[in-house]
Amino acid sequence: MFIKKILFFYVYSVLNLVLIASSEGQTIEEKEPESPTCTTANCLQPTEIIPEQPSDTRREIILPNPTRLRFSIFGNQETGNFLFGFGRTLPDNTALKGRTREPVVQSLSTYQSAFPIIGFIGYRLAENQRIVFEGRGETRSLGGDLSYSIAPIGSQGIYSINIQTQRGRSTVFDEGKRNVDLPNNDNAWVHRYGGGVEYAQLIDNINLAVAINYERISIHDAMFSNQVFARDEFGNRMTVSGEGQDDLVTFNLAGLYSTVNDEAYPTSGTRIRVGVEQAIPIGEGSIAYTRVAGNVSQFIPLNIFKNRQTSDTLVLNVQAGTYLGDVPPYDSFSLGGGESIRGYSDGQISSGRSFIQGTVEYRSPVFLSFNIFKQTIDTRGIVFLDYGTDLGSQYSVIGRPGVVRDKPGWGIGYGFGLHIQSSIGLFRLESGWGNCGDYAFVVKVGDRF
Known part of the structure; x- marks a missing residue:
């Protein structure tokens, strides 16, 4: 209880200081003449879903992620200070946690459907403040994220606070050659709720964010069930505490470096994501670990076809991550699927402490x-080769979920597909084959890199 009071006081103090800074900044703003140049503060105004290229790169901190689905035809309306629509509007690089927030690596432990319903609603409280709710719903997961952001006048960064909840089937506790359920023969659902405080700043081409997050994580037998499960049908632990629910307090650092020529569909440039998460042993489970992850993409224009107005591109991608310390089973690195090793279903290959995967x-x-409907549709063909391995690390995950489900630990996927690009977003239709004879056809929205 004492620790929780300290955390509450910390969050309260940060927000109080931020609000004071905002109040002082607005007083200064009244004395200064208006300037057409974008500042960090006025960048927090609601933006259209397909914005023009900003004149000040600090605007990128809060712009919508252009690689994700967005309906500019009948959604994303702005009326005064009010903003709503379909798609994502949260920043592309963030250290806060939430179902709709962009991860550093794509080894996700929650299922992703082909066409999730993602929407947002927001309100601009002042020139330098906004509040946004963003939600995501699909057949096997549901999540919501309520955030408040402020850019104090004269500050180079943006402060944010969020509360979030998410419930979903986990790829860690599914898939594999052996089916393992809960003691009542139902599938495992992971419930999360919590929040965090973040500071983000853009320095040249590097977007940095630091945050402190808290989550309560529990295992249930349905999306809206109150019954908690600590172990599977064979007695293997599904949480660190062994009581069916854990408390997770983490310090997070996220970085994004990007020199790509087109955020929506690059044909040249480099994009690098890095993330560090330090868990503090507080509350149920007393979880302590350091997690490090990285994601590097290089887009190389080939120009093999000289008579084409657009270039062909070679994409090289490497992702890797590892845990030092405890490895909560529900957050182990999950390999396989349309965002990982194609030709396999989500989480079919591994649930490990460490992983490395590469794509050509x-x-x-x-x-x-x-x-x-007056929308230009561009179609490209692709061929790909994916490889991933957990480096034999499934045995060191608490409860060994990958081992008891007999997941192979490594895999190769190859295939071809079509990329259909429009103002609404990028649609990927991809057929993949695995080295064990598996086949998977996936339809995804947004670029995987």
């Missing part, structure tokens, strides 16, 4: 372009 993907120039 060739993207052709646009070979077919047409218009539908």
